[in-house]
């Protein structure tokens with residue numbers, strides 16, 4: 040279970056400071072597929088960063104299985120993220136000196152250095168599934184926008200995380216490739232992975248167990264989606 | 268009129284080289300709104316870069332109003348782009364040391380240094396229209412994904428280009444903000460601007476005069492959209 044209590048986030052880098060998140064109480068049950076929606080600028084990415092330990096909240100608590108993430112130091116937090124979490128960023132962050140395949144492999148190898156062959160096999164299978172195997176040797180700056188986004192998804196799934204955070208994973212993709220991505224998220228979810236996904240696409244949102252809505256940095260609604 | 272004849276593009280940076288565009292013959296009439304669609308990796312961004320002078324074709328010609336763009340040197344080509352073209356990139360490229368407003372202003376000021384006040388007024392009006400005026404003083408790295416995309420659109424429109432190239436301008440935006448962007452493109456088009464837009468969203472494509480389809484680097488179809 041991933042939980043936030045009275046979570047706030049203010050950026051002090053601007054003048055005046057930018058208050059982005061008011062007090063957010065959120066509980067993500069183990070194995071749940073939660074979708075976050077809301078207008079551009081409402082705080083969705085900021086919320087994702089705050090509950091995944093990518094960024095420190097300004098106040099409030101974040102707990103993972105009862106353990107206070109907010110009290111870990113940077114190294115401990117990085118360890119939790121590496122071994123337990125996968126992250127698909129809204130704007131892909133990669134290492135520009137590495138090719139596509141090594142970029143995807145890197146976190147999976149770091150998380151499980153003794154299981155190198157298994158990680159390589161998983162990455163190759165993921166690249167096949169998402170149709171980017173033919174560009175695996177390209178530099179990461181030598182691929183199309185949609186190929187980059189698919190590489191981002193492969194990297195997040197490669198380490199078999201127990202929690203997957205996905206920030207607009209289908210933005211650069213047409214409907215058939217979006218479908219493929221959503222099928223992969225649905226598959227890992229059926230295997231027990233917790234998924235927290237930001238999307239503005241209702242067609243993707245409908246794959247979740249529950250949709251929560253952000254407006255001006257506050258949770259304003261939460262709706263269970265029935266299973267068919 | 269913007270025209271390509273037997274345009275090809277091969278990237279020699281990979282081994283083996285990547286042939287992306289086969290021979291492309293394309294005519295974009297002055298004032299036309301052409302939409303380019305096709306699968307991820309089919310060559311849409313590459314085509315846009317090749318016909319806008321952002322990148323040099325491997326072979327073939329590109330002509331703007333009968334003038335050979337492909338024979339201009341880099342400085343002349345940069346001059347044409349600055350004064351005649353606006354470009355919305357698929358992944359926003361900005362100057363990270365400048366704030367949002369200055370990033371948007373910069374090309375408009377460079378294109379028309381004697382008309383500073385007019386450019387500033389246009390930029391401020393554009394930021395208001397797209398709801399990013401409240402973040403104009405943020406660093407360009409201190410905004411949300413959708414705000415960044417809207418800044419990209421403002422920058423492309425700020426210089427009142429005669430040709431606007433837009434590569435997936437609505438990818439990071441929900442339906443209401445996408446609508447706002449498409450309205451702005453439709454408006455400049457009614458004012459006589461030529462628009463060449465890549466999209467994978469049929470809802471956006473339908474705003475064009477004509478849709479052309481790329482598959483594996485070749486133009487495979489072209490359809491006129493009737494006006495209602």
Ligand SMILES: Nc1ncnc2c1ncn2[C@@H]1O[C@H](COP(=O)(O)OP(=O)(O)OP(=O)(O)O)[C@@H](O)[C@H]1O
Nearest residue numbers: 181182183184185186278307308309310311312313
């Ligand atoms: N600098 C480069 N070097 C080598 N290959 C490249 C380079 N840039 C792009 N490519 C390859 O060229 C092909 C077409 O890329 P392009 O970016 O034009 O596709 P696209 O149609 O815009 O796709 P998307 O919808 O994903 O944005 C892809 O297979 C890509 O991997």
Ligand SMILES: Nc1ncnc2c1ncn2[C@@H]1O[C@H](COP(=O)(O)OP(=O)(O)OP(=O)(O)O)[C@@H](O)[C@H]1O
Nearest residue numbers: 050079080081082083084085409410411412413414
């Ligand atoms: N580093 C920062 N410094 C100051 N303000 C920031 C910073 N990062 C984001 N913001 C602001 O915080 C607000 C929320 O940003 P966030 O990225 O969380 O929005 P979002 O809901 O993900 O939007 P989008 O749908 O456009 O991606 C925005 O108004 C943005 O300008």
Ligand SMILES: [Mg+2]
Nearest residue numbers: 084129411412
């Ligand atoms: Mg965001």
Ligand SMILES: [Mg+2]
Nearest residue numbers: 183184312357
């Ligand atoms: Mg592209």
